[in-house]
Amino acid sequence: MDKNEILTDLKKAVLEGDDDLSQELANKALDQGLEPMTIVNQSIIPGIQEAGELWKRNEYFHTDIILCAEAFRLAMEIIEPKLSAGELGASGKVIIGTVAGDMHNLGKIMVNATLRGGGFEVIDLGEDVSQDTFIEKIKEINPDILGLGCYMTTTMLEMREIIKRLEKEGLRNNLKVMIGGVPCTQEFAEEINADVWGKDAFDAVEKAKMILGVK
Amino acid sequence: MYLAEAPAKKFFTDLDYNFELGGLVGRYYNLDGPVGGHDAYDVEVEALGGKLIYGENSMPTIDFRQPLIKNYEDLEKLKKKKIDFQNAGRFPMILNSTGSMVGGNCIFCSPFSLAVGLMGFPKLIRAMKREPKLYHGVMSFVVDDVLAPWIRVQNEKHGNLMGIGADAWASVPNLSPKEMMDFIVPYNIRLEKKCKEFGVMVMNVTGDYCEERVEKFDPKILHDSFDVEVASMGGNPALFLAMGRWHEYPLEAVRNYTEKYRKEGKGVTITAGINARLLRDGPVEKIVDNVKRFIDTFARDHSLTIFLSNVPADTPSEHIHAAVAATHTYGKFPIADNLEEIELNIPKKKSFKEWRIENESIIKAQMKEEAKEERCGLAGLLWQQMGKVNQNRKFQEEYADAKMSFLYNLTDQRYSALITIENGTLIVKHVDNEKDNVKNIEVDGSIACTASLFFDFTGGKISKVGMLLKMLTGKLKVKGAKKMQELAKIMAL
Numbered sequence: 066m067d068k069n070e071i072l073t074d075l076k077k078a079v080l081e082g083d084d085d086l087s088q089e090l091a092n093k094a095l096d097q098g099l100e101p102m103t104i105v106n107q108s109i110i111p112g113i114q115e116a117g118e119l120w121k122r123n124e125y126f127h128t129d130i131i132l133c134a135e136a137f138r139l140a141m142e143i144i145e146p147k148l149s150a151g152e153l154g155a156s157g158k159v160i161i162g163t164v165a166g167d168m169h170n171l172g173k174i175m176v177n178a179t180l181r182g183g184g185f186e187v188i189d190l191g192e193d194v195s196q197d198t199f200i201e202k203i204k205e206i207n208p209d210i211l212g213l214g215c216y217m218t219t220t221m222l223e224m225r226e227i228i229k230r231l232e233k234e235g236l237r238n239n240l241k242v243m244i245g246g247v248p249c250t251q252e253f254a255e256e257i258n259a260d261v262w263g264k265d266a267f268d269a270v271e272k273a274k275m276i277l278g279v280k
Numbered sequence: 281m282y283l284a285e286a287p288a289k290k291f292f293t294d295l296d297y298n299f300e301l302g303g304l305v306g307r308y309y310n311l312d313g314p315v316g317g318h319d320a321y322d323v324e325v326e327a328l329g330g331k332l333i334y335g336e337n338s339m340p341t342i343d344f345r346q347p348l349i350k351n352y353e354d355l356e357k358l359k360k361k362k363i364d365f366q367n368a369g370r371f372p373m374i375l376n377s378t379g380s381m382v383g384g385n386c387i388f389c390s391p392f393s394l395a396v397g398l399m400g401f402p403k404l405i406r407a408m409k410r411e412p413k414l415y416h417g418v419m420s421f422v423v424d425d426v427l428a429p430w431i432r433v434q435n436e437k438h439g440n441l442m443g444i445g446a447d448a449w450a451s452v453p454n455l456s457p458k459e460m461m462d463f464i465v466p467y468n469i470r471l472e473k474k475c476k477e478f479g480v481m482v483m484n485v486t487g488d489y490c491e492e493r494v495e496k497f498d499p500k501i502l503h504d505s506f507d508v509e510v511a512s513m514g515g516n517p518a519l520f521l522a523m524g525r526w527h528e529y530p531l532e533a534v535r536n537y538t539e540k541y542r543k544e545g546k547g548v549t550i551t552a553g554i555n556a557r558l559l560r561d562g563p564v565e566k567i568v569d570n571v572k573r574f575i576d577t578f579a580r581d582h583s584l585t586i587f588l589s590n591v592p593a594d595t596p597s598e599h600i601h602a603a604v605a606a607t608h609t610y611g612k613f614p615i616a617d618n619l620e621e622i623e624l625n626i627p628k629k630k631s632f633k634e635w636r637i638e639n640e641s642i643i644k645a646q647m648k649e650e651a652k653e654e655r656c657g658l659a660g661l662l663w664q665q666m667g668k669v670n671q672n673r674k675f676q677e678e679y680a681d682a683k684m685s686f687l688y689n690l691t692d693q694r695y696s697a698l699i700t701i702e703n704g705t706l707i708v709k710h711v712d713n714e715k716d717n718v719k720n721i722e723v724d725g726s727i728a729c730t731a732s733l734f735f736d737f738t739g740g741k742i743s744k745v746g747m748l749l750k751m752l753t754g755k756l757k758v759k760g761a762k763k764m765q766e767l768a769k770i771m772a773l
Binding site: 082123165166170191192193219220268 | 282288333335336337338339341342343344345401402405406408409452453454455456459492493496498501523556557560561590591592593594
């Protein structure tokens, strides 16, 4: 198989959410001697970026994005270990998690993929993440952005408490806070002193770049 | 729960307590419909063995990190498990409390949303697209082995004839309308058919249009999602404008959709939601404008209900008072030609805490009295439709000296309905088919048939010839047909 063909097919596999094929082609690409960064920049990331364009045009729905995110993740799992330190994450470092009491992760799965597609290094703390865990990891990892997600109107109030805790621990000024999830709004973000609200997974990566001044 | 400072665990495990608080909050806000209820997306999953997280201040939530079904083998294992519909999880809580019935309807988790609860959305979507055997296996299981029997058990206990399925996962943009039509609606219809066999009409609230980005609003996708809604509501043009940004979308797109039904003379029901985030963030003027817009656009030629759902916990009470006042003011019949000419007065109310101290005991006593007038089964449905006739002056005058009674004997149900008209007042009661001797009740007119046939017959789904055949075969028994026509006249008032 021609190297260019592999790159094209891998992009297509990511775009179409074919996780088995994306893994297969990621391996093939490495076997063919393609540079890992080339594979990422010419296939995997463009795949998810094109998914974003289709999303904006109402041709893709969450079903498509979620499969695309999984194909992206699995392809990256194969390529990332081959990258040199610092090749990824040039846009910045993001810690992301669903707040305590909340188990929902659909939005977070998609945001994870789009942020990585946008060149961010993403550390996903999972769901039902306590304040203590967020604080501990922020101190350990020193991210540029803290991403908080929630799905319920009762758990969204926890976001306010997390930000207060950041202020109390003297961490607030050293990072940006992005919130997201169904009950959130721009007004709520301003009210709780978050920096920005991500309307959806694709808006999140644009806003993340905006608040860090990344092109 | 938040307003009443109720402990979350108690609120979601004690439905009588939940119902009582809902009654208080409903009266505080002067709402017309039921308030509160249990976490509809969790109960069946929990009964099957799924893990729930009970937060201190939040609604329970499924632990999606530990899905019950990860693969086909898990499904096969679950299918072998004998489900105790009387005792598993919080099923007893639902069976032992009429608080579980919202407006006389049982509430359940619709097939697709239940499947999400069992597998997680990503895995279920992958199965839908890439592992059809697993997807269809799970969906068939939830319909045939979980929901149909669970709805039946509730019907046998409470006598409810209707069930409403919560299906927020099946909405745009989670799925496309085509995906919903191809993969979800067939299972909604399957459940509808199964439940009809034992006399319960189920409707699934599937297909809600929830596009977040207003610039992505697409009337074609909206109309296609309405097709999904109608197909999931038994073919009835009952539309939910639930979680979307309806304060920003063009409402004319909805009217364009309903035009075909209105031209045929079919009544269209719209349940229009005030966006939860608008309700929280306000300002009041924007909330009022939203209500006015709904009423101005729909209320004159649709059956419109305005509802408040997913209300964020810290929503200011003033916002809800404003929404209710606007609904009652602008929505007063006949709807004025120019709503701008109507003056709106939003009541200045005490805090719920202060109001509760003054009113709780009185209201609890009222609710206790009302509970004595509980109408199970068809009686509840008939009362909802006919009860207001007692405020109709024409009825009061025409039937001032009347004395008649009618029986709707649903032969396969626990409860039948007895309607009496006496001295200008209409009374509806239920009759326990097991305890009371229905056959010996003397009435002026009666209909006896199964619940399923009753709904087909009253819903106009049986032709005159069909009805005659049913009567000839003894499946439909009508006595006092002329007097029954009198009842039909009253119903039309």
